[in-house]
Amino acid sequence: MASLKGCVAVVTGASSGIGEATARDLAARGATVVAAARRADRLASLASSVANVHAFECDVTDVASVQRMVDGTVAQFGRIDILVNNAGIGLTGPAVQVELEDWRRMVDVNVMGVLNCTHIALKHLVEAAAGPRGVADIVNISSVAGRKALPGSSVYAATKFAVNAFSDGLRQELASKHVRVSIVAPGFTKSEFIEHIRPDLLAKIRASLEAMPAMTAEEIAETITFCVTRPAGVSVSDLLVRPTEQER
Numbered sequence: 001m002a003s004l005k006g007c008v009a010v011v012t013g014a015s016s017g018i019g020e021a022t023a024r025d026l027a028a029r030g031a032t033v034v035a036a037a038r039r040a041d042r043l044a045s046l047a048s049s050v051a052n053v054h055a056f057e058c059d060v061t062d063v064a065s066v067q068r069m070v071d072g073t074v075a076q077f078g079r080i081d082i083l084v085n086n087a088g089i090g091l092t093g094p095a096v097q098v099e100l101e102d103w104r105r106m107v108d109v110n111v112m113g114v115l116n117c118t119h120i121a122l123k124h125l126v127e128a129a130a131g132p133r134g135v136a137d138i139v140n141i142s143s144v145a146g147r148k149a150l151p152g153s154s155v156y157a158a159t160k161f162a163v164n165a166f167s168d169g170l171r172q173e174l175a176s177k178h179v180r181v182s183i184v185a186p187g188f189t190k191s192e193f194i195e196h197i198r199p200d201l202l203a204k205i206r207a208s209l210e211a212m213p214a215m216t217a218e219e220i221a222e223t224i225t226f227c228v229t230r231p232a233g234v235s236v237s238d239l240l241v242r243p244t245e246q247e248r
């Protein structure tokens, strides 16, 4: 697999789960990684335990915060070759029971967060693609829910359908500029994802969620690394990755 030495990668939502595992994996391939999320303590402990991972506190829903993170990355490391838009939340539950605020938060983080980071980092990605590596990467983390909406997760699914549509349009627009846009859509993956569901709703479904077949965050991180280590002339547009025993 190609080395990422000399590349600068920004991974959002890197304080736990898939984002943290991706920050570790990209750094192991030689990239300088900016790990961005809100929980500064978790980022600091990641950065202190992995060489080449640097913590940057950032709320992807806050444009000024994203601008500071992108400007800070370029000021400190000179470029952005890879953007992994991973930060996301799934506040699932029956429509008659969840709060409207939960739906708004999912749209803010899962859709606006992706748009904020992409819009602000884009000129740096285009510049990087014109450099010696000959390519730059945006990897957007979608979900199986981005292919099929299910009861209890209609708004989460809507946000991931939006990520897919944005990614495919952007991919076509950026093709001639050599900025690849990949969708990675995981099935059920062990992480802190379910812990954000409202406690009263989670209590009813925790046992069944914990019994479901699940992948590790590292297994999805490997898939993300696969996308960004293809030869410059190869773009992996869309990967759906399920636990073997997950049926839908």
Ligand SMILES: NC(=O)c1ccc[n+]([C@@H]2O[C@H](COP(=O)([O-])OP(=O)(O)OC[C@H]3O[C@@H](n4cnc5c(N)ncnc54)[C@H](OP(=O)(O)O)[C@@H]3O)[C@@H](O)[C@H]2O)c1
Pocket: 012, 013, 014, 015, 016, 017, 018, 019, 036, 037, 038, 039, 040, 042, 058, 059, 060, 061, 086, 087, 088, 089, 090, 109, 113, 141, 142, 143, 144, 185, 186, 187, 188, 189, 190, 191, 192, 193, 194, 217
């Ligand atoms: N786990 C699954 O089964 C599964 C399946 C399909 C898709 N996914 C997708 O995978 C991605 C990662 O989820 P995960 O499973 O690794 O869950 P996780 O462990 O809960 O990680 C979510 C990450 O998003 C960050 N985040 C949330 N709100 C943020 C904000 N406003 N600004 C910046 N960062 C924010 C969190 O950091 P802070 O709280 O520190 O900000 C955390 O690092 C999400 O996009 C999710 O939709 C997960």
